Amino acid sequence: MKILLIALLAFCSSCSALDSDLKSAISYGEIKGLNKYTPEVDKQLFxxxxxxxxxxxxxxxxxxxxxxxxxxxxxxxxxxxPETNIYLLKTLGEIDKIEWLPTSDVDTAKLKLAINSYTKAALSNNNKLVNTKSIISIVVTPVEINESLTNMPN
Structure with missing residues (x-):
């Protein structure tokens, strides 16, 4: 019984952490509509x-x-x-390029995001930070997300 209670508390605390991060994203973060990127690709999702x-x-x-x-x-x-969902991406940093990739799968989006490990402001202020450029490949539906990361050579 104690193990079940501890597991329940751990689960609830992880849910509240996601809730807190989402609240801060909505409250004082930025929101980008991604459907305007790569206009030649047909968008099946918003x-x-x-x-x-x-x-x-x-x-x-x-x-x-x-x-x-x-x-x-x-x-x-x-x-x-509409079916809706929200996903937390695994990678932290600053996204500087967004590209849609074509797909024939129903209610599916394929995205390629270029991301730096730190913001431009942080890198210009502190030359001791080591920036890593990466590509996040995402396949997303209202039911699931698959995210893979490829580090780019510096």
């Missing part, structure tokens, strides 16, 4: 990208600023009664 700023003491010298962003994707079908 997708928005939310970011929540992450402040850390080691990024900026003698000042404060956004070190990285945590990202959420909201996904919705275009149906009369």
């Amino acid at each position: 997708i928005r990208l939310f970011n929540a700023p992450i402040y850390q003491d080691n990024c900026f010298k003698e000042t404060h600023g956004v070190c990285q962003y945590k990202y959420f994707l909201s996904v919705s079908t275009f149906d009369e009664y």
Whole structure:
């Protein structure tokens, strides 16, 4: 019984952490509608990208600023009664390029996101930060998300 109670408390605390991050993304983060990117690709889903700023003491010298962003994707079908979902992306940093990839799968989106490990402001303020450029490949539906990360050579 004690193990079940501990597991329930751990589950509830992880849910509240996601809820807190999502609240900060909606409250003072940025929201980007992704359907405007790559206009030649037919969009089967309505997708928005939310970011929540992450402040850390080691990024900026003698000042404060956004070190990285945590990202959420909201996904919705275009149906009369749309299926919706929101996903937390695994990778932190600053996305600087968004590209849709063609797919023939129903209610599916394929995205390629270029991301830096730190914000431009953090990198310009602190030359000791080591930036890693990566590509996040995403396949998303209202039911699931698959995310893979490829680090780019510096």
